[in-house]
């Protein structure tokens with residue numbers, strides 16, 4: 001059977017570092033990039049005698065995420081120990097949640113070529129991150145950096161509802177958007193603060209029995225996720241086609257070779273000897289806390305997208321870009337409150353504003369002008385006080401200096417001439433100087449019109465209101 | 480009479496009156512340790528310098544009329560399981576040899592804040608696993624009442640030091656009887672508080688759901704006074720109870736008239752030492768004379784307690800001891816090649832046979848395929864044992880029993896017979912499984928002059944009543960006045 005006769009079945013496990021100030025069980029900073037082992041204390045170093053104390057912000061973030069993903073938030077959940085030896089795991093066990101996670105039975109909607117699709121979320125649980133082993137190639141030594149040990153993580157596990165690599169990528173993007181919108185995660189795949197493993201299997205089309213699955217690791221970009229899943233699907237199909245059986249194993253995506261390779265077989269899999277963490281009582285979340293979190297939940301990317309198309313009448317394309325990040329969407333809405341033509345506003349956002357933000361590398365939070373000032377500029381363009389082209393220059397100046405648009409227009413003399421008398425005088429002058437061209441025009445050579453416009457504008461140093469210039473020329477030329 | 484013969488409260492009274500200084504008392508302890516510890520071997524480490532600095536600071540406070548606590552200046556010792564900043568702490572294990580903690584356990588901090596000079600670190604069974612102190616990697620501690628015998632365990636260094644009057648009091652920890660059994664074997668008082676009453680932060684963990692630190696002293700009054708300093712909620716221990724601390728001494732002399740005291744039939748068993756049983760039965764009659772009513776009660780799941788304990792405690796220990804991997808602190812196998820060999824050799828050399836036995840037991844009990852049959856079932860039985868007590872405490876105010884089925888046994892006698900060693904805890908460990916407070920108070924001697932202990936078990940957070948019950952008996956006897964002979 002060709003690949004097309006097989007149905008891939010994919011589930012994703014997302015690990016998201018939570019944006020708390022301090023670690024999950026101690027007061028150490030979670031800041032990235034500190035000198036190795038600077039952000040540590042006896043607790044996260046796994047010293048003898050230490051005990052974990054739960055950071056309540058982690059629970060708030062987990063509840064917020066659970067509600068956003070339409071999960072059932074459990075009033076009682078239980079901490080467990082996952083036991084294994086590794087130098088980056090100071091206690092010899094990871095404190096996590098196992099058989100009683102904080103959230104279950106959620107969903108995330110994604111877009112597919114066939115339309116919207118619901119991907120079920122099986123569970124969300126909280127856990128602590130491990131540190132990092134640094135292998136020093138020259139000295140043949142391994143060093144351990146425990147700055148990351150104890151940084152809070154959410155693990156979000158989907159049901160195996162994804163059917164190809166593109167859906168997996170869509171799901172991961174949608175998940176990242178939600179987490180970033182919620183302010184619980186920075187969505188950075190490259191730095192590893194947002195990570196994902198993929199469980200991939202294939203079965204003959206029409207079958208309802210899933211094939212043996214492999215877990216793929218080291219997928220630290222959307223591209224690698226797609227490539228690894230596609231490679232893995234064809235590998236598994238090849239194995240089956242050649243009469244073999246897919247083994248349950250953990251496989252690593254090899255970026256350089258573009259293949260997945262076996263890391264650990266099922267037989268080599270750890271027995272983690274999970275048991276309830278005796279140092280932490282079961283976690284209780286009150287109804288009041290859940291209600292408060294629900295009330296404080298921001299509008300999520302999908303809802304915002306829908307609202308931007310309906311409320312502002314924007315095309316889906318515009319709405320998608322404007323709502324991709326919460327600060328941009330918020331700024332758009334603040335501007336829209338001062339300016340009625342949402343499509344025109346959107347054009348300025350998608351064109352000039354985003355170009356400036358990208359070129360100057362400025363975050364929206366550092367913007368130096370107000371929504372009202374942007375609205376004022378657009379109003380000036382509408383009224384013809386300034387040309388659309390000059391308006392772009394004004395915006396650039398506002399962006400760099402934070403000056404008011406009216407002041408910039410005045411200072412730079414960018415105001416457009418809309419005085420009919422003044423324009424008429426120039427038009428008369430140009431027509432008088434170019435009697436031959438006027439003849440040609442009147443004889444039917446209409447292309448000459450552009451020449452007159454050019455001459456008038458040049459004489460007016462580009463400040464003539466183009467509409468008025470056009471109207472007056474046509475009138476004088478007898479059209 | 481020597482200074483070291485005073486009880487903690489007697490010394491505190493003299494310190495308050497200015498009749499003696501803390502420095503004198505501390506020097507008396509240090510001198511006593513020099514004299515008798517070569518025979519007793521209770522101490523792993525004596526912090527002479529630290530103790531004297533603390534004593535002089537205490538004297539200055541007393542002089543300024545500003546004592547930090549009623550026990551300000553009273554020197555005490557610590558089981559080597561309590562982390563002490565700057566002072567080596569090993570839990571009796573080779574694997575922690577040379578480990579100097581960067582912080583103080585909460586109870587150590589509380590004692591320092593209360594002004595008590597900390598004289599040194601006391602021997603113990605390795606990682607508190609044992610009932611005779613013989614699993615210590617460092618030395619053999621001898622019972623001051625008969626130097627050929629064990630002082631009990633795992634807090635055997637603490638019980639021996641207090642019995643030999645090397646310190647005025649000590650702290651121990653109790654996971655299955657490790658405070659009460661050594662107290663019973665040395666004619667001292669030992670209290671295991673309710674689980675959560677005293678912070679576990681900074682105490683080297685054996686079995687997290689069972690461990691609890693507590694005082695070991697010569698009298699009930701001293702135990703009440705020492706408990707007063709350490710019983711409080713600790714935000715650094717999530718299992719610490721946010722329960723108000725009563726005044727443990729206020730009602731100490733209240734007597735037992737009108738109290739109903741349960742005598743569980745399962746705690747008087749075939750095979751227990753007849754002299755121990757006789758002493759305890761005599762104590763029960765004493766309570767009746769003092770006006771208490773004895774009530775025959777049953778704790779039917781007692782027979783499962785030992786098996787339950789030896790699944791739960793090793794399971795938790797196997798995980799708690801995983802951190803001793805040679806990577807960050809303590810001993811590391813120096814010639815190991817590769818990570819697996821580093822782990823294997825470090826732990827092979829660092830842990831003694833009893834610790835290895837329990838790590839293997841616990842690892843097995845938690846393994847995939849066995850978890851339900853062992854660990855999970857043990858937790859269910861644990862619930863039944865707790866319910867036994869809950870039912871009984873609806874009818875009685877406390878439960879009385881022997882602390883240990885036998886008096887102090889010979890060193891070496893049970894070393895090669897772990898099962899018979901485990902049986903030493905048969906009366907003490909149900910209390911840990913149920914999270915209840917338990918206390919051992921001296922109740923006489925065998926003909927050979929070996930101490931016998933009476934165990935008092937109570938409702939959660941009912942330590943004050945346990946102390947009052949123990950004190951009622953102590954008041955009628957002078958066992959605590961008798962000095963240990965320090966002979967073999």
Ligand SMILES: [Zn+2]
Nearest residue numbers: 026028041044
């Ligand atoms: Zn820390």
